[in-house]
Amino acid sequence: MSNPTPTKINLVTVSMEDLQRMIDTSLRRFREELVRDLRPGDLGKGDDTSSKTESQRKGDEKEQAQKQTAPSSELGRWAVTSLLPTPEKKQNRASDVLEMDFVGYFDPIDEAPRRVVEEGTHQVFTDVQTYIDHLRVLYTNCGITEKHISNRFPRNLRGEALLWWCELSKSQRKRYRRSLEYMLGKMLDRFCMSSTMADTVIRQASWSILDAGRLSIMDFVATIRRAARVKSMGEHEQLLAVWNQLDPFVRLRVERPRSDTRSKLWMEELRGMETEFKCVMEAWKPILEEDFLRPLRDQDKLQRGR
Incomplete structure (x- = not known):
């Protein structure tokens, strides 16, 4: 019976429950392999128990029970010594x-x-x-x-x-x-994103109510903030960059970030707004696009001088 090749295990991240399961699996595989390797003639070999005393038979039974629960081969010894944390391994x-x-x-x-x-x-x-x-x-x-x-x-x-x-x-x-x-x-x-690419991303990225259900607003925020970090923008500047690239209708529903705005709470506000927009878009997308959003977007472009 060949010795197994030890598997490298990261003991830092392995819990005691997972460790115990790995040991039990190794022992179970060992017993299965041991049974397969037994030859028919081996089953009849052994000491003659007919002449043994009662105490000797009880001792043999106890030893046999221990063998069923403890490793008694190279595989079993490897399973325990390679997985259990010895003082050296702990260090x-x-x-x-x-x-x-x-x-x-x-x-x-x-x-x-x-x-x-x-x-x-x-x-x-x-x-x-x-x-x-x-x-x-x-x-x-x-x-x-x-x-x-x-x-x-x-x-x-x-x-x-x-x-x-x-x-x-x-x-x-x-x-x-x-x-x-x-x-x-x-x-x-x-x-790493180049400074020129970061400028382009910040300038061209956008998110509107029409994107609800199609493009996650958190993906949009992540794109803006990653580019803003390349430009060495602070946290408040990053939030402002996100707000500036929102569709004008969306900006009406989201408070403009202040210097004391907490980014986590502001992000939660964006997520809540996105959920509301998804429900609206299921029924009103054609009407919103033609009669409301497009004129509002055109007006915003004129104000920005685009």
Whole structure:
């Protein structure tokens, strides 16, 4: 019976219930494999129990019961020793968590109001340039090698960034890990928007009642805010950019962001308005477009000088 190849398991994220299920699965597979490997002649072998005393038979029965619930082969021993947290593994796990908290995570969340979000003891960077600058500080001033950071990929990636990494071929990942700067350059190309493109996005993006049910208003907001961050706009400026690109009829229903406006509450107001518009559009879209929205939009264009 061949020894299995251990599977790498992230003990940081595995709960005790999942760990117990993995152990039980390994033991069940071991017992099934053991039964398959038994030859017919083996079943008749063993000690003669006819001459054993009652106490000896009870001892044998107890030992047999223990074998049914505990691993007694290389597979069983591997299942326990590789999964249960030994003192050394606990120390390594704690060290790994500390290192990941130090390196941080990259998740290009478009709707995030800040470039760095605190989550417990670690930081999540939502802006690629900010994260790249952070990594460069680590390996230039903090004594962390480029190889050490490269080996953390993709454990430090989330969301779209993790999806991007998973779509790379094996040869691409190997090439990226050879040079951290090369990898960071590829990340910048993938997730950073140029200043010119950001201006275009902010100027051309729009959302009207006609988009209700077709284009999520949160997708529209995410597009504007991502471009606004490229232009180094603050949170209030980002909200203003979103409000300015809303259709004039929509702006009548949404309060213009003030300097003390809380972005989370303002976003909830947008979601509630979108739900109302979806109900309206199901019955009134043709009438609204022809008799009300189009004249209002034309008037707004004249006022803006477009």
